[in-house]
Amino acid sequence: MAIEVRIPTILRSYTGGAKVVEGAGDTLNDLLTDLDSRHAGLKARLVTDAGALHRFVNVYVNDEDVRFLGALDAKLSDGDSVTVLPAVAGGAFGFAAAAAISQHRAATAAFSQRRATAASVAARRAAVAPR
Amino acid sequence: MLSIDRSIVEAIVAHARRDHPDEACGVVAGPVGGDTPTRHIPMDNAARSMTFYEFDSMEQLRVWREMDDRDEEPVVIYHSHTATEAYPSRTDVAFAGEPGAHYVLVSTREPDTEEIRSFRIVDGVVTEEPVRIVDAGVDPHAVQSYMFGQSPATVDYECSGS
Known part of the structure; x- marks a missing residue:
């Protein structure tokens, strides 16, 4: 079951430079575990030690932000397209x-x-x- | 060194002034690999805060896809600081996720003057770079024979440390 995953520039060091990789999984968490088996270290850049989606990235399933789909528990189906982008944020506050x-x-x-x-x-x- | 057209700088400053005292943010896209910012895209600050900015995740997805379709990349990512200097905060550094981008900061703390500075932020390391503001309105060929005694068409804002 193939799910297409688009990788941002900053994480392509984990995918040998590839912009798009494929993986499988029933949930986003499963998919990231599957990807990590071939692209070691990738999951740790997306998921915190506490097991939550990292605040520094945005992950989308098709056209929706996964934070509104159950985050790491978001359900995936064959043919879905997952996009990872760096969250753009900051500001004067410490x-x-x-x-x-x-x-x-x-x-x-x-x-x-x-x-x-x-x-x-x-x-x-x-x-x-x-x- | 960031080379950027004066009209784009003016549009960024106007955006920052318009949203003051909240922080303003946006992108200037340019052709992949060209390092030339050409298309100004003001973004919503989803945080609507005087001390924090954050792209709306859905707007970002749309804009990033559009850049992809046009073979563009985010050459400049800018935001304003409205009460402090135009220097990346620890928050800015923690979030900086586009190693190829010029991070431009505008300070609007002074009502009459703006401070505009540009930085590379890679792996948590901030490196300031000069900003060269280019007057595209001045065609170098058209004015060639009238250049004597004129002021140059570009201004270098030399910044310390790089």
Whole structure:
């Protein structure tokens, strides 16, 4: 069962320079494990030690951000196309402070629906991560 | 060294001013391998914050696919700092995921002047580079015989450290 995976420039050192690789798996996590068997180290760049999707990357299944599809539990089917992009973010705020705030927001947002507020992006990303 | 057309710099500054005091962000695409920024794409700051910016993931997917279809790459990734200097923060460095891009920072903390600086950020290492603003409106062939005594068509903003 083949799933096409598009790899961004920064991670092509793991794929021998290939822009597109193929893999298999019923979920995103399975797919990344399968890819890691041939492209050792790739999964660690996408998934944190705690087992959550890394904040520095965006992963899409077809046209949808996997953070809205269950993140690493997102279901995959043969013929799906997975795209990995580096998340583009930053800003004047110190990283430690930004991380603390996003965790606080995640805790707050866990009890409410996703809202289109200034806080929502960072919060909902953390909020959907597996505990 | 980043060479960039004056009209694009002006568009970036206008975007940063428009969104001030929130941080503004965007991309300038250019042909793959050419290292020349040609197409300015202002992006939404999904964080809508004075101290943080983040591309909307769905807008980013659309724009990155469009670049792919046009054989372009993100030559410049820019954002503004609205109260601090135009130098990459630790957050900027942690997130920098396009090793081939020029990371351009604009500071809008002064109401009348802008600070524009460009950096390479590769494997967590920040290297500042000079910004050369090019006046494409001045055709070098058309004005060739009138160059005597004129100011040059390009301005080098020499930056320390590189």
